[in-house]
Amino acid sequence: MDPVGVAAAPDAGPGPAWQSKCPWGAPNTTSISCSLADVMSEQLAKELQLEEENAAFPEVVAVAEGPFITGENIDTSSDLMLAQMLQMEFDREYDAQLRREEKKINGDSKVSISFENYRKVHPYDSDSSEDEVDWQDTRHDPYRADKPTTTPRKGFIGKGKDITTKHDEVVCGRKNTARMENFAPEFQVGDGIGMDLKLSNQVFNALKQHAYSEERRSARLHEKKEHSTAEKAVDPKTRLLLYKMVNAGMLETITGCISTGKESVVFHAYGGKSATEDKVIPPECAIKVFKTTLNEFKNRDKYIKDDYRFKDRFSKLNPRKIIRMWAEKEMHNLTRMQNAGIPCPQVVILKKHVLVMSFIGQDQVPAPKLKDVTLSSEDMKKAYCQILKMMQQLYKECNLVHADLSEYNMLWHDGKVWLIDVSQSVEPTHPHGLEFLFRDCRNVSQFFQKGGVAEALNERELFNAVSGLNITADNEVDFQAEIEALEKMNEDHVQNQGKKLPMFSSDGDPPIYNE
Ligand code: ADP
Ligand code: MN
Numbered sequence: 001m002d003p004v005g006v007a008a009a010p011d012a013g014p015g016p017a018w019q020s021k022c023p024w025g026a027p028n029t030t031s032i033s034c035s036l037a038d039v040m041s042e043q044l045a046k047e048l049q050l051e052e053e054n055a056a057f058p059e060v061v062a063v064a065e066g067p068f069i070t071g072e073n074i075d076t077s078s079d080l081m082l083a084q085m086l087q088m089e090f091d092r093e094y095d096a097q098l099r100r101e102e103k104k105i106n107g108d109s110k111v112s113i114s115f116e117n118y119r120k121v122h123p124y125d126s127d128s129s130e131d132e133v134d135w136q137d138t139r140h141d142p143y144r145a146d147k148p149t150t151t152p153r154k155g156f157i158g159k160g161k162d163i164t165t166k167h168d169e170v171v172c173g174r175k176n177t178a179r180m181e182n183f184a185p186e187f188q189v190g191d192g193i194g195m196d197l198k199l200s201n202q203v204f205n206a207l208k209q210h211a212y213s214e215e216r217r218s219a220r221l222h223e224k225k226e227h228s229t230a231e232k233a234v235d236p237k238t239r240l241l242l243y244k245m246v247n248a249g250m251l252e253t254i255t256g257c258i259s260t261g262k263e264s265v266v267f268h269a270y271g272g273k274s275a276t277e278d279k280v281i282p283p284e285c286a287i288k289v290f291k292t293t294l295n296e297f298k299n300r301d302k303y304i305k306d307d308y309r310f311k312d313r314f315s316k317l318n319p320r321k322i323i324r325m326w327a328e329k330e331m332h333n334l335t336r337m338q339n340a341g342i343p344c345p346q347v348v349i350l351k352k353h354v355l356v357m358s359f360i361g362q363d364q365v366p367a368p369k370l371k372d373v374t375l376s377s378e379d380m381k382k383a384y385c386q387i388l389k390m391m392q393q394l395y396k397e398c399n400l401v402h403a404d405l406s407e408y409n410m411l412w413h414d415g416k417v418w419l420i421d422v423s424q425s426v427e428p429t430h431p432h433g434l435e436f437l438f439r440d441c442r443n444v445s446q447f448f449q450k451g452g453v454a455e456a457l458n459e460r461e462l463f464n465a466v467s468g469l470n471i472t473a474d475n476e477v478d479f480q481a482e483i484e485a486l487e488k489m490n491e492d493h494v495q496n497q498g499k500k501l502p503m504f505s506s507d508g509d510p511p512i513y514n515e
Contacts, residue, residue, distance in 0.1 A: 095119050173198025180204075183211040234265060234289050241354055242267075242287070249273050250281060250349065251356070258286070258366050263326075265289045268364050269356075271348075281348055284359035286366075290327045290423070292320065292353060327355045330423035333400060340397040342390050343418040360411050360418050367413035370447070375412070377452060383417050384448045384456055390419060391440070391466045400425045401433050405440035407447045428467070429500045431491055434483045438463050 098115045106112040176199035199207075234242070245251045252270040259266040266288050271281035327350055334357065337344045345357035361367040375383060387410070394400050402409070402425050409421040426433050441462040448456035457465060460479050464470060469486070473479040494500055 169200075170198060173200060176201065176204035180207065183208075235292060238289055238292070238354065241351060242289075245349075245351070245354075245356070246272075248275070250275070251285065251287075254287065255364055263291055265291065268359060268366070282346065282358040284362070284364070285348055285356050286345060286359045288327070288330070288355045288357065290323050290353040290355070292323055324353050326423045327353050329425070330355055330421075333398070333422040333425045336398040336400060337394065337419065337422070340393050342393055342398070343416055344422070345418070345420060360413050360420065367411040367418065369408055370410040370412055370417065371407035373412045375451075379415075380448070380451050381453050381455065382415075383412070384453045386417050387444060387448075388457075388462070388465065390417070391444070391462075394419075394425075395428060395437070395466050396468070399427050401428055401430070401437045402440050403433075403436035406443040429490055431487055434467070434469075434487055435480075437467060438480065438483055441466065 098118060102113070102115045174196070177197045180199070242251075242254060246254065249272045252272040254267055254269040256268060257265060258268050266286055269285045269287055271283050271285050274281045331347050331350045334344055334347050338346055345360055348356040348358065350356075359366070370383065391402075391405070394402060400422075402419065402422060404421055404424050405419075409419065411418045411420060426436060428434065428437065430436070438459065442459040445456055445459040445462050449458075460471070460473070460476070463479075471479055471482045471486075473482050490500060
């Protein structure tokens with residue numbers, strides 16, 4: 001290549017002949033269309049490619065910044081993620097080797113040594129392995145080392161009169177120096193560890209304090225970074241999780257994001273093959289990722305805290321696990337609905353805070369919400385009748401109240417209404433279950449009354465029709481007071497008898513308590 005045209009061909013250039021022959025002549029005027037910096041710019045290359053892609057695939061649903069994961073192309077633009085995946089592989093092998101060595105050395109000996117401190121605990125695996133409960137793979141975690149055995153500490157060393165206690169200045173100083181090894185690896189302690197250095201308690205304690213606060217600070221920074229990425233799409237942990245699903249062949253391609261809400265991000269994916277024969281993965285899937293940004297979930301406490309199905313577990317859980325419980329709740333509720341024949345997404349798999357279900361819609365285009373679709377008056381009436389029936393089924397057969405039912409969470413697909421978004425659904429005997437039901441009824445009544453359905457019951461009539469309760473109050477205030485009184489009665493009954501009142505079931509049968 002000849003970028004500046006110094007040794008240009010004799011016939012090149014408009015200048016006089018001597019110029020083109022003479023190496024010191026003016027360069028020919030062939031213009032260089034862009035600067036070297038531009039050619040080297042990865043950003044420009046990416047932008048151009050994006051432009052090209054957008055021109056080629058204009059119909060693709062508007063996509064938020066999300067992972068585009070396929071079998072061959074695993075988001076290779078993220079070097080960080082690839083590096084993490086490789087590192088994880090490596091660390092696993094390394095730890096396995098360490099454990100083998102440890103075993104070999106220890107044998108049956110009563111005194112054992114531990115290589116615990118040499119293990120590579122990968123940041124993206126370390127905190128997830130211990131509470132990985134919902135993934136198929138529930139066998140004993142092979143990456144967890146056994147607890148190292150320690151010899152009980154004594155307050156002195158030596159024999160007879162010459163007892164040196166642990167309070168001895170020299171022993172203590174050396175010990176303190178050795179203990180610096182326990183600080184985080186990033187913490188610079190110099191090379192004093194190899195020398196016969198004696199560190200006074202006072203100095204050691206000050207250092208220790210500093211080391212810990214440094215560690216906490218870096219953890220906080222790390223957390224912040226994670227959360228900001230979760231705002232846009234999903235955090236690296238979730239990406240890895242999605243990658244695993246594609247890698248396992250369960251999903252073919254994750255095409256893009258169909259919704260980013262406050263509490264969840266929903267992706268579209270093409271289904272792959274199931275590992276087991278009996279399970280069929282739908283051709284198109286929706287992946288609901290419950291956001292691990294905890295803040296948004298704080299105001300949802302009341303749904304789950306009082307749900308007796310989750311009561312025992314709630315108190316013991318950390319916030320990360322509580323978010324998984326939302327995903328778990330959605331899965332259980334969808335399964336109940338599916339069993340009752342209510343049109344709703346079918347559960348494919350639950351993995352931590354990620355729920356994969358069948359996609360309502362076609363060719364990557366999700367079915368419209370009722371609020372976004374214009375139905376003929378005939379379809380509108382049909383939809384209303386269907387919803388009335390679904391609400392009754394949900395209450396009586398599934399023993400559930402949707403608790404967020406509105407035109408936002410009903411999709412119109414295949415000439416019928418599909419219910420979605422049931423992570424917050426509760427049983428009618430939930431301490432606020434009837435209030436939630438009343439709110440659902442109000443949303444549904446208002447939507448269909450405004451939509452011109454003459455048959456639409458008002459909210460109080462709808463409430464009675466769904467619950468089978470016969471609340472007679474003819475105004476909203478009294479009606480709500482009666483609802484709250486019923487809820488309280490039930491709570492008192494639970495307190496005293498440990499059982500729920502049978503009144504919530506219209507035919508006198510107590511609701512089903514167990515799954
Ligand atoms: P959120 O709590 O964010 O409201 P949703 O479960 O309602 O979560 O999902 C958000 C949006 O994603 C829905 O309004 C719908 O458009 C889309 N969506 C969710 N699940 C599915 C599905 N199974 N099939 C098609 N679209 C879905
Ligand atoms: Mn929703």
